[in-house]
Amino acid sequence: MSVEEEENAAELKIGDEFLKAKCLMNCEVSLILDKKYEQLQNMSDDPMSQTSQVFEKSLQYVKRFSRYKNAETVKQVREVLSRNRLAEFELCVLGNLCPETVEEAIAMVPTIKSKGRFQDDDAIDKMLRDLSMIKKFE
């Protein structure tokens, strides 16, 4: 119980296991689940019976809330965000929510301001502009 009380994503306190794990943005999960669904379709006539409600709900959710649609762009997004020294969790929240201003980005991921990874707000702004550029040319 106390472990859950100490958890706070706003301070990146999510436990060692999750800090070290690979986070996935909604658009990445969408590609993975699509592939899995395809495999199921090839193997059986009724793929719907093979999937759990959790799978169906997750698939619907990531399809609805993916900002980027094709595999190339998704890779680009990860590349752009990885240029900054972000934790996996921070990277994915930014990739999912695509904040437009520095103020918004800090509200969504408060930890990008701490630990001195960005020299100043301009550096954060540049990252956000690079991100929105990808969307424009998708």
Add this chain to the structure above:
Amino acid sequence: MFFHMVLERNMQLHPRYFGPHLHEKLTSKLVKDVEGTCGGKHGFVVAVTKVESIGKGLIREGTGFVTFPVKYQCVVFRPFRGEVLEAVVTLVNKMGFFAEAGPVNIFVSNHLIPDDMEFQSGDIPNYTTSDGSVKIQKDSEVRLKIIGVRVDAAEIFCIGTIKDDFLGVINDPDAAS
């Protein structure tokens, strides 16, 4: 948040399967056992992506079943307190509204909805601002922050807020014409 993790599980197999298709049987049993379940530590297991390794089996005394330690990669969904994410509204009432983010349900109490939004009952219950410019109803997309996570035996339930800056109904500029 979705994560890609490596988990381990001990799988028991009846001797009738000890033949050329042992590994396939173990894999399909793993998928059936684990996909769609929810554990307190790792959240919901959405999909198994790969079986990394199957260790040496250990015969259990008395039964003849064999236990295999299986390491597998999977996609999990685990919400965290303090996390900001987007969700779909599923139910609106005067206590607040329920929203769904993937397999997880989140409740936002009316205390954590901005004061300038009021509950309107009727055919389509909703929360609306006094000037009618912003409305939250079933199927609305909202951005919320999780402020509490409770883990039950097989389910995770969250409470959230939309009262902070940059939270609330999502206006999709692409949809606006």
